Amino acid sequence: MEMWDVAVIGGGMSGWVAAAYAVKAGQRVMLTEKARMFGGRALTVHKNGVFLSLGAHAIYRDGECFHILNELGATPDGNVPAMAGHMLRERQLHDLPGSPISLMTSRLLSVRGKVELARILMSLKKLDKRNLPQGSLKDWAERSIREPEVRHMIYALCRTATFAHRPEIQSAGPALRQVNHVLNGGALYVNGGWSSIIERLRQTAMKAGVRAETGKAVVSITRQTSAQPNSVESFYEIRFADGEVRYANAVILAVPPTECYKIVSGSEKTALERWCRQARPVTTACLDLGMRRLPNPKVQFVMGLDSPFLFSNQSRAAKLSDNGGLAVHILKYHGSSQPDAEQDKADLERTMDILQPGWRKELQATQYLPHITVVHDYAHTERMEAPGPAVPELPNLYIAGDWAGHGELLVDAAAASAKRAVVELLNRSIPKQGEYHEYRRTI
Ligand SMILES: Cc1cc2nc3c(=O)[nH]c(=O)nc-3n(C[C@H](O)[C@H](O)[C@H](O)COP(=O)(O)OP(=O)(O)OC[C@H]3O[C@@H](n4cnc5c(N)ncnc54)[C@H](O)[C@@H]3O)c2cc1C
Numbered sequence: 001m002e003m004w005d006v007a008v009i010g011g012g013m014s015g016w017v018a019a020a021y022a023v024k025a026g027q028r029v030m031l032t033e034k035a036r037m038f039g040g041r042a043l044t045v046h047k048n049g050v051f052l053s054l055g056a057h058a059i060y061r062d063g064e065c066f067h068i069l070n071e072l073g074a075t076p077d078g079n080v081p082a083m084a085g086h087m088l089r090e091r092q093l094h095d096l097p098g099s100p101i102s103l104m105t106s107r108l109l110s111v112r113g114k115v116e117l118a119r120i121l122m123s124l125k126k127l128d129k130r131n132l133p134q135g136s137l138k139d140w141a142e143r144s145i146r147e148p149e150v151r152h153m154i155y156a157l158c159r160t161a162t163f164a165h166r167p168e169i170q171s172a173g174p175a176l177r178q179v180n181h182v183l184n185g186g187a188l189y190v191n192g193g194w195s196s197i198i199e200r201l202r203q204t205a206m207k208a209g210v211r212a213e214t215g216k217a218v219v220s221i222t223r224q225t226s227a228q229p230n231s232v233e234s235f236y237e238i239r240f241a242d243g244e245v246r247y248a249n250a251v252i253l254a255v256p257p258t259e260c261y262k263i264v265s266g267s268e269k270t271a272l273e274r275w276c277r278q279a280r281p282v283t284t285a286c287l288d289l290g291m292r293r294l295p296n297p298k299v300q301f302v303m304g305l306d307s308p309f310l311f312s313n314q315s316r317a318a319k320l321s322d323n324g325g326l327a328v329h330i331l332k333y334h335g336s337s338q339p340d341a342e343q344d345k346a347d348l349e350r351t352m353d354i355l356q357p358g359w360r361k362e363l364q365a366t367q368y369l370p371h372i373t374v375v376h377d378y379a380h381t382e383r384m385e386a387p388g389p390a391v392p393e394l395p396n397l398y399i400a401g402d403w404a405g406h407g408e409l410l411v412d413a414a415a416a417s418a419k420r421a422v423v424e425l426l427n428r429s430i431p432k433q434g435e436y437h438e439y440r441r442t443i
Contacts, residue, residue, distance in 0.1 A: 012040025
């Protein structure tokens with residue numbers, strides 16, 4: 001019976017980060033992905049010469065994921081766009097009041113509002129990350145911001161930085177920390193789309209010895225025990241949809257919480273049940289477009305102020321085409337509203353008519369994702385606890401993913417939780433003489 005040290009289930013960002021760290025620490029690692037391709041939601045589709053990610057994607061240079069990719073030798077290539085753009089209010093475009101000049105001339109704010117926005121942005125830029133505000137974003141905003149117009153602007157900024165559209169339950173601290181990342185390090189648009197990050201990670205991990213397969217869905221994970229003369233040893237039996245069975249001493253589940261719950265035998269008696277129940281997924285409707293050119297080239301990036309939209313021409317900062325086309329994304333944040341595929345598409349198209357009149361004539365490729373999950377959970381006030389890294393009831397079972405953040409959000413939560421899972425796994429496994437400190441140094 002072949003026994004792996006670590007089995008990583010799921011080949012998205014968190015799975016690959018976990019596999020890369022574990023193999024770097026000397027573990028024998030296998031990774032399995034149920035889809036035909038690695039990447040999960042970091043997938044990029046190459047359509048008619050344009051590289052379209054699944055919705056607009058940017059990586060925060062001050063965030064955990066970027067640092068982790070650096071540490072693993074898989075730093076992404078790309079550029080940070082200038083912090084300029086527009087806001088849409090009552091179907092009218094206004095300059096984003098992000099620079100001193102655009103703030104002074106903005107018709108979105110009263111004089112008092114301008115002074116207050118400048119003060120709030122400065123304080124967010126200098127945010128003390130060791131002393132983040134508690135409670136919901138709404139409570140924080142109502143406590144800290146006098147002018148309602150400024151509050152709405154800060155909500156729009158938080159929504160853009162985190163994709164969450166429920167200030168009444170979103171935890172203020174992590175949201176403001178993410179805004180701080182945007183204001184300082186900026187958001188990197190990645191050349192070739194996010195698949196190129198996965199590809200770098202995959203190459204690094206496989207070169208170091210990870211064995212990885214696609215089209216290999218796990219259907220069950222069951223803890224087995226065997227009695228030894230002085231102890232009880234436990235390991236995991238992993239069953240695949242094709243009937244194959246493999247064994248591993250430790251498992252890292254880098255799949256959504258509902259999937260963890262489904263495939264782990266006896267999960268209803270573990271923390272996985274609680275983590276599933278407390279999860280508040282964030283979803284959007286995305287219209288991803290390959291375009292020959294923008295009919296209105298002055299409009300490159302737009303945040304909705306009184307409507308939950310984001311428009312971005314990602315090609316303004318990253319190489320996302322091999323024929324001169326542009327990768328353009330527009331999305332609608334669902335928040336607590338019920339998704340309606342047809343209505344959402346009509347809303348997105350109507351907004352495109354305002355921002356880029358005549359856009360349909362420039363289309364090269366289209367991809368509509370009516371209800372895609374951006375994150376399976378995030379920091380909100382209805383959470384009972386931050387999930388993971390270990391599943392307490394099942395020794396050597398760990399979780400990773402964007403839903404397992406401990407204050408990090410989005411892909412930063414995915415990467416940071418994967419690293420946490422490996423560190424915890426190495427700390428808990430009984431090291432051979434001298435290896436423990438080696439592991440700690442590597443990680
Ligand atoms: C529209 C959109 C925009 C986004 N924009 C940003 C952004 O700008 N910045 C940012 O930081 N983040 C962004 N994100 C979030 C980011 O894409 C995700 O947080 C990240 O890719 C999640 O990685 P993951 O490994 O946690 O999950 P996933 O990528 O979902 O990976 C899980 C993998 O597990 C596999 N799997 C599931 N079940 C099984 C099984 N039984 N057996 C084997 N394999 C299985 C799945 O097929 C999948 O490949 C965005 C997401 C979306 C959808």
